[in-house]
Amino acid sequence: MNKNIIQGSPTKTFFIEMITRDISIKDAILDLLDNSIDGANNLNSDSYAGLYVDLTINENEFIVKDNCGGFSLEIAQKYAFRFGRPDDAPVTEGSIGRFGVGMKRALFKIGNIFEVESKTTSDHFxxxxxxxEWKKKKTKIKNEDGEELTVEDWNFNYNDITPQTSNLTENGTFIKVTELNNEVSTFFKEDSFLNDLKDDIERLLNFSIEKGLEINLNGVSLSKKGIVLFNDESKPYYYEYEFEGVSVKIIAGLSYVGEPSKSGWYIYCNDRLVLEADRSDITCWGTKGIPKWHVNFVMFRGIIFFDSKETIKLPLTTTKKGIDASSEIYLKSKFYMREAMxxxxxxxxxxSKLGSxxxxxxxxxxEQEDKISVKDLKSYITPDIRKFITPNLMIDAISEKNDFARISFNVDRNIANKAKSYSETRTYKELGKYIFDxxxxxEEIEEDE
Amino acid sequence: MKKMNSPKFLNYETRPLKFTERKMLLASLTRIVNYFKNDYQYVGFGGVAFTDFKLFHKELHINEMFSIEGGSKISIEKLNFNAPFSFIKIYKKLSTEALVDISLEKKSLIWLDYDGTLENCFFNDIRSLFSKLPEGSIYIVTCNRELKQKESGEEYTTEQFQEVFGDLVPFKLKNKDFTSKNNHSTLRKMFLSHIENVLDERKTTGLSLKFNQLFNILYQENRGAKMYTFGGVITKSDFDLNEIDLKDFDFINKDETTYNLEIPNFTRKEIDLVDSHLLNKEEELLEKKIITESELKRYKKTYKFLPNFFDVRV
Structure with a gap:
């Protein structure tokens, strides 16, 4: 046996620690929901009516159950439980998972014991x-020289389903995690965590909810939370194009003033919101002549839709939070983003020059303008490309404001009162005007006209 | 966004330096427009005088014209009444908004003659224009070159300037960059780098264009504001500007060299005298001690473009 060996293979413990480190618990849960939505999308990409995802979350267990079609035994064997996506993995249309880590990472993040059940028309396992226990599993293999080596065993085993163990009657997926990790268990019993999660799902997956998917969290039905743009007298900036297998649609315009936290750019990848209300230099603010975000810009909303059959081409990061800002596809869209801004x-x-x-x-x-929702914006088309049509601004009113100056000063109150009665004016404001006139x-100063 | 109140008080046609500059620009524009096979549209700030519109229609044969007026003092009726040609379309709105309404995909001659000092909207307009204008288009900007604050009229400090213009300001900006001696070079740097930025970004859309500077002109009307004119032509990136014959115009500058537009103060009789001695008999002329060498030099720079004003009854 060759003694001159330095071990280079990863341990499972190290691997699990690495992949679970940079994802939050909420994002891990959203990852699992993305899988359900990918299933729904495969069934019917236009409407998710009749499909549901039920989430059960408490300090002892975590359950996701859906009727979104499930995945086949072949997919499970080749891809779903593999770490990383093989080079020959098939293109899944409109999906959001792409790195082949999502489901495993989420499950490892949440707890120690998990079961994943899937039912399709052909399989139920x-x-x-x-x-x-899985971490400790070793296996023996023979290397090219015929030597026997003990290495980490990365495989999982599956079982066929008996009616007694089945949790699914319709085609779908059932995932249950128990023996929750300590910090996860602590989060899961807090109402504030559940409220945050509800809000995250409603915002980030609003597209799917709008398409008819019913998402329930501990029995509470979730509703969509999306933005709208004004679309009436004012028309949003709009442009769309194809770039290397990705269709890109850029829309920007105006929305309500009372929601400063909603101002900014929204980026969707295959209908999943990955960047929300961004006001940083990632979305061009404060760069190349575009001003930094300011409260005067509260009404600004911009939306980019990146859609591709091949998820790998989307400017996504593995955590699906934020975008890969250095990708060519994103850099190209910045030209149009800046034009719109x-x-x-x-x-x-x-x-803002109207002052008060x-x-x-x-x-x-x-009040005047019609509104158009994000989902409808996705199919929005206008012949007026690359043009933001402004609502009728009271340009004269603005100019008039610019033509006036306010003069103020303090004087002795006694003298002011004497002057007021002498000039027969009633208020200090009137007195001021009287003095100026x-x-x-x-001085016989005339206006320049 | 232009606050155009000046045409109410001053007719541009009687400002001799403005007039001279316009004629100079025209001379070079004729060749550029001709090189790119004509068929241009013109976008400018016509005011009520429309002097540039009249000139460019008659001399460059441009029949599609757009005048933008952002000021409040002049009614749209008055603007329309004063338009010399019915084909001039007048927009009474901010230039940045008006530029959205105009099809900038068409080859254009653009002269944005802002009458104030530098504002952010200049850069908004640059982005609107350079995002869409095709090859052959000409961009000219004129403004008051003093870098002073709008409200107080005081010269900017570097911090204040940075506050107003953000990342558009030149790197290593110093207080002396705001002085009369250097302000135009600060303006040039800012215009040029923003133009190049936009054109660089535009390359991602598959179109590789460059901006060729031609104009870098300084002038000051008698006791008037210190003005600056910057401009040039958009071409394909690999275009060689020498293809367009402009070498006999000494007011063309492709780099930071400025052209100082000055005109000599000659009497009618002096002009006749100088003209009759030009080029061949200049030594003889100077010996007469009627005009100085520097006066002659100045005259020679501009005499082809100088206006003649007469008082006539119409």
Whole structure:
């Protein structure tokens, strides 16, 4: 036996620690929901009506159950439980999973014992794993020289389902995790965690909810939370194009003023919101002549849809939080993002020149204009490409504001009162105007007209 | 976004330096427009005088014209009334908004003659224009070159300037970059780098264009504002500007060299005298001690473009 060997193969413990480190528990759960949605998308990409995902979360267990079609034994054997996606993995249309780590990572993150059951028209099977035992599993293999080696065993075993062990009647997936990790268990019993999770799902998966998918969290039905754009007298900036197998759609315009936290850019990859209300330099703010975000820009909303049959081409990061800002596909879209911002932000800057009337104008605008939802924006088409059409701005009112100056000063109150009674004015404001007019008249200063 | 109140008080046609500059630009534009096979549209700030519109229609044969007016003092009726040609379309809105309405995909001659000092909207307009304008398009900007704050009229400090113009300001900006001696070079750097930024980004869309600077002109009307004109032509990236014959125009500058537009103060009789001695008999002329060498030099720079004003009854 060759003694000159330095071990280079990873241990499972190290591997699990690495892949679970950079994902939050909420994102791990969203990853599992993404799998359900990928299933729904395979059944019917236009409507998810009649499909559901039930989430049960408490300090002892975590359960996801859906009727979104399940995955076949072949998929399970070749891909779903493999770590990393093999080079020859088939293209899954409109899916969001791509790195082949999502489900395993989520399960490892949550607890020690998990079962995954899947039912399709052809298969019905179950995978049971006790992570602590699985970590210790070794296997013997022969290397090229015929020597026998003991290495880590990365395989999982599956069982066929008997009616007694079945949790599924419809085609779908059932995932249950128990022996929860300590910190996970602590989170799962907190209402604040459940509220945050509810909010995250409602915002990040709003597209799927809008398409009819019913998501329940501990029996509470979740509703969509999306943004809208004004679309009436004002028309959003709109442009779409194909780039290397990805269709890109960029839309930007105006929305409600009362929601500062919603202002910014929204980026969807295959309908999954991956960047939300971004106001950083990632979405061009404060770069190349585009101003930094400012409260005057509250009404700004921008949306980018990246869609591809091949998920690997999308500018996604593995955690699906944020985008790969250095990818070519994203860099190219920045040209159009800046063009859109250039128009919309200039308009918003003008509104702010209305001074004290600006907010009234913004509210009137919100009342007058029709709104269009994110889902409808996805199919929005207009012949006016690359143009943000502004609502009728009261340009004269703005200019008038610019033409006036306010003069104020403090004087001795006694003298002011004497002057007020002498000039027969009633208020200090009137007195001020009287004094100014008097000066202009006495000095024979004429207006330049 | 232009606040155009000046045309109410001053007719551009009687500002001799403005007039001279316009004629100079025209001379070079004629060749550029001709090289790119004509068929341009013109976008400018016509005010009520429309001097540039009249000139460019008659001399460059441009029949599609757009005048933008962002000021409040002049009614749209008055603007339309004063338009010399019915084909001039007038937009009474901010330039950045108006530029959205105009099809900038068409080859264009653009002269944005802002009458104020530098504002952010100049850069908004640059982005709108350079995101869409095709090869052969000409961009010219004129503005008051003093770098002073809008409200107080005081020269900027570097911090204040940075606050207003963000990442558009040149790296290593110093207070002396705001002085009369250097302000135009600061403006040039900012215009040029923003233009190049936008064109660079535009390359990602598959179109590789470059901006060729031609104009870097300084002038100051008698007791008037210190003005700056910057401009050039958009071409394909691999275009050789020498293809367009402009070498006999000494006011063309492709780098940071400025052209100082000045005109001599000659009497009518002096002009006749100088003209009759030009080129061949200049030594003889100077010996007469009627005009100085520097006056002659100045005259020679501009005499082909100088206006003649007469008082006539119409």
């Amino acid at each position: 179950q995978v049971n794993v006790k992570v602590n 250039n128009s919309v932000l200039t308009f918003l800057k003008e509104i 009337d600006a907010n009234d104008y913004r509210k009137v605008l919100a 008097y000066y202009i008249k006495m």
